[in-house]
Amino acid sequence: MSNRTGRTATAGFAAAIALFLVPASAATLPDDRTWLVRMISCKGNGVLMEVYLPQSVVFAPHGGMAAGKTADGFYTLDLTELNKGKDLEPAHVTMSADKKSVTVDQYTRGLPPTRIPVGGGTVDFDQRFGVGAKCGAFQAQDPNYGN
Template sequence: MKRGLVAAISLCVATAAAAKPPGAEAVMIRMIACEGAGVRMEVYLPLSVDRHMRGGQSVIGYYTLDLTDVNKGKPLEPVRVTLSADEKTVAVDQYLRGLPPTRIPVAGGTVDFDQRFARRAKCGAFQSQDPNFGN
């Protein structure tokens, strides 16, 4: 029994020591920020995409729904973000929740993410399309 426990602990320590730090693809940047009634939503994409997203391109990123004010925290969930072919809207697909994609004008606008917390959210511009982004 002791041998099994020692082996399991050794394996865990060896695995942790061998773990690699996240690469550049793990660095995320906030691309969309929205505010609703008592909630904030943000969409993060890989830094490598920030100014290079093309019309029709889809990228996996993360969506946050900040419910800190109502003591429910700020979860991260993966989302599929697609810039429309005409580069006028960004679709945020919360595919794990089975919700319809939220379409946000690239210049910003008011949108509904979901019906429980994130209705009538005012979103700023999609940052990769802002010519002053980073300046």
């Protein structure tokens, strides 16, 4: 194999690896015309957790998230008090069929989904930082939107 062929094969291999390293969620990131709405906020021991959904989901006809439907949203874990910063990561957000709970699936972390009562409550996100987090009501900025 010539040197040129070897370089071409190496470059192709590197490009293929780079494509596999890009998370699938990168294609679903909002563009510069999309804005996100904080739908739930939770406070743990020195940490904050929030869930955001695109405005197209929040302000959809008939009151936002439909029962039994899943939307692509974002989850933040704010570890600023612990001097570790604040991350924004993709998450799947599902409204239960009875509209009594919301499930947040942090699929990029491989964590079990977290079920949060729509009216708020205490939940466990991850076992390192999010144990015993107290969450406010889902869509607390306007809990009667669409009703």
